[in-house]
Amino acid sequence: MSHKITIKFKIELAFEQPTCSICGQPILGNQKMSLDHYIPRCHGGKDEASNLFPAHSVCNSIKNDYMPDEFEKNKEELYQNALDNWHLKHKDKLIVADALRQMQKKR
Numbered sequence: 001m002s003h004k005i006t007i008k009f010k011i012e013l014a015f016e017q018p019t020c021s022i023c024g025q026p027i028l029g030n031q032k033m034s035l036d037h038y039i040p041r042c043h044g045g046k047d048e049a050s051n052l053f054p055a056h057s058v059c060n061s062i063k064n065d066y067m068p069d070e071f072e073k074n075k076e077e078l079y080q081n082a083l084d085n086w087h088l089k090h091k092d093k094l095i096v097a098d099a100l101r102q103m104q105k106k107r
């Protein structure tokens with residue numbers, strides 16, 4: 001990751017409550033965060049600010065290498081699978097369960 005992006009990211013963190021670009025929920029101070037590649041690197045996505053968005057680490061793991069449209073289509077199933085089959089830490093479990101509740105509300 002380039003130095004520039006790290007600085008931009010740090011500024012964003014300092015001034016606003018970051019929102020997870022994947023599940024849409026706020027990223028709280030005690031939650032693990034990462035940078036999501038909107039277009040995954042394996043699909044040619046670059047390490048550029050325009051392609052990088054804050055996300056919960058666990059959401060980023062669930063999105064994995066999916067392209068955005070493909071991920072949207074399978075989102076609920078992928079979150080449900082993570083909740084049922086992954087050995088998630090308690091904190092991460094709460095994030096995944098919350099995200100699922102939000103998706104089910106929208107249906």
Ligand SMILES: [Zn+2]
Nearest residue numbers: 020023056059
């Ligand atoms: Zn999230």
